[in-house]
Amino acid sequence: MDPMLTFLVILIGMYGLSTSKNIIKSVFSVTIIESGVILLFLNLGNWQGGSIPIINGAADLIADPLPQALMITTIVIGSTVTALALMLCIKVFHHYGTVEWREILRRGEGK
Amino acid sequence: MHFIPVYLIFVPVLAALFIYVFKSRHMNWLALAAQAVLTVLLVLYYREFSGQYENTLIVFGGWNDRIGISLVNDEISMSFMFLTVFSWWMVLIYTFEQGKTNHNFLFFLMFLEGVFLALLQTNDLFNMFVFIELLSILVAVLIAFKKTGDAFRAGLYYLVISKAAMMMFLLSIILVYNSFGTINILLVREAMQSTDSLTVVRLSYVLFMVAVMVKSAFVPLYSWLPRAHGVAESGISALLSGLVVKGGLYLFIRLNQMYEYANLNYADFFYWIGALTAVVGVMFALSQKDMKQILAYHTISQIGIVMMGLSKLHDPDMFIGGFLHIFNHALFKSLLFLGAGVIISAYRTKKVTDIRGVMRTMPFVSVFMIIGMLSITGAPFFNGFISKSIIKYGIVDSGIRYWILFVVNIGTATSFIKMSQIFFGPKTMTIRIRKPLKNFALMSLAFACVMLGNFYIPISEGFFGFRVQYIDIGTWANFFDYFLALTIGYVFYRFVIAPDPVPVRYIREHKMTFQQANYLFVVMIVVLLTVFVWW
């Protein structure tokens, strides 16, 4: 895929983040941004083409392994943050009975 | 000796793990023991390396430093580390009695210390990203620690918004990596010299700065901070407001050092962002009635003042002013939050208008609170005065900039005059709780505030390595300025704020929605792009 196309994924996520009124949708929008970033990094790591970064015998052109390693870290981080955010969503729902940002933020402190 | 930075990171982390695994009452002492070890190590490290920071580079695994992860220290990170360890001492002492039943709390707290120390020392962009994400998760958990609806809401808000910001940070790392072939900050900095005007470098700068602006709560991306710091437990609020927000400012310093050779003229832009942040923070603080909300909004305004100083990275005096203000703010804001925590837990309300007679009921706490208030309003002989004066001297010639600082001072004075109404009034019967350790923590912080306010010349020369002899406390002009600000503040409070007119109420009721916050996030990216790429 083209880097230009993957950047569109990030923009879609940003659009979702600034328009969605639902907590779950916001969390998913952030996940979409994250997927876009991960795809972009992997794309740019393999911009000039090349085989997988596993050396068995002689290889002349390989994809850059560093982005792939960094992106594994990012995926793990992303999944844990999403899990924590969803658990907080459940708790917020239990306390307020809704998952709409507007409703939740309108309630005063201490209720 | 050479590996002390590694021990500094892993001593608190290991202590946290042991506290979690052995859920014994005596494990609380382990936290204090780890803290003592940390202090000794830090002092040893400082004695070994002060003045020769070029030898502090550690590359893990002994690999080529283009590939491996490295740690490096300089004056800035060194002084930040001392501040970190000091703040943790205070918060650990303050929360010691609560901690007896709560191992989870100490686990997160100690882990946070290790992560923060690691963030200060790292020399690798991706490593930095990992630590900031770890920091966000820990902070979100600590905010939600009370398990009330407010706390969950604030934690979620913070987590989602900071995650979005960190994705921009990561995007920027990608651009830097593919432009320079490395993510080692020192190497990237040197490589910048040859590629000053490329769009890709500028875009990466913009994305880094947007992330930093969210993490350190600049206007207009501040909306998470009052929610988060207002609902957390007082010890946590003190830590977040005093220190963890400064992590964002530390990133600002580090990243701007990295882009030093890229020929980006950012000083003016960030100066005005800082001024705007200071003014807006004070404006919101004036309208609030909740004690912790007032303090949280003042954190925003003080960050603005720090930013006014830090934006002049190449003008040593202004930079020093901002840098010192980070330390002074950490001291007095921790003091105020911890003191407020004691008062709130005794009176069981956060409303400034409902609390009366603190002076008679809790004389010690009131004295310490008053020291904190004098510091934050910039009274001579207290530490806030020193750093504010350095910043003031830097801009005294340029009319409007000086007046903005003056307006912010008046606003700060007004809002603390409003807060000081809690001291007056008859003695009220409150729940009597004896808390010697809490008083001890407050006393140490108040003592530090007074010390820094009076012996600033030897402290700043010996510790940070710069000379501030030109600040003179005793002149009449300073007292006149301060009392003028107090008088205007009192009049302003008496006739404008106290009657609670409609505009004040409107500002208080105004709460930014989540979409608006993110909309402003996109707007801010475009504004920064306009300033740094097209201009």
Add this chain to the structure above:
Amino acid sequence: MIKHVILIAMLLAIYAVFTVSLQDLEQIYQTSADYFREFGVDQTGSNNLVTAILLDYRLFDSLFEAGILLIAVSGIIWISKHDIEEKNARFMLDKFKTPDLFVTFSRLVYPLMLAFGFYIIINGHVSPGGGFQGGAIVATAILILYYIDADKETNIGMIVTVEKFLYLTILIIASLSIFTRGTFFTNVFPYETSSTSTQVIYLVTLNILIGFKVALGLWAIFTAFLKEGR
């Protein structure tokens, strides 16, 4: 409506800047692939260069990556503990019965998935995979167990304690190299003197530990969510 139009315009502006900077990037494009191709296998003993980076060149990152999982697990478990104040909490029992066909297939697939996960973990240094990926697969296999037996009870405190001990062990093994090579967070066996097959011992050990740690961590997260649903 007008806000949406402005938003889209702003996003398009960002896109335009990115397009321009991509052209710049094409001129100065650099990677470090050459370094890894040349030295990667010799220095780390791992044919899979991604594993080489995760477990050797950037082991410090991976340690804290595992640390993030640890924190998230403890945080989620702390948050999910119930207290009395939750007025809206409705404890819904799972009314839907899992279809028999699904249960049967789950029984068939479960051992295969477990074996595949272990394969990925153990062969992380020669083929695509490693501790984190394999651990996720093992955790998914464990999740399938809940389809087979919905009322399965798990001792969550036990899992979390074992996870903490595994993390400690990972930290100790990662820092052992201070004794053999005089530096932290790399292979215990120095690459100058030991053969590739010796170095592999370290890689496999670390991969297995990380794999188990990740699997246990994700399992704990699932359990916390399932308890929330019950």
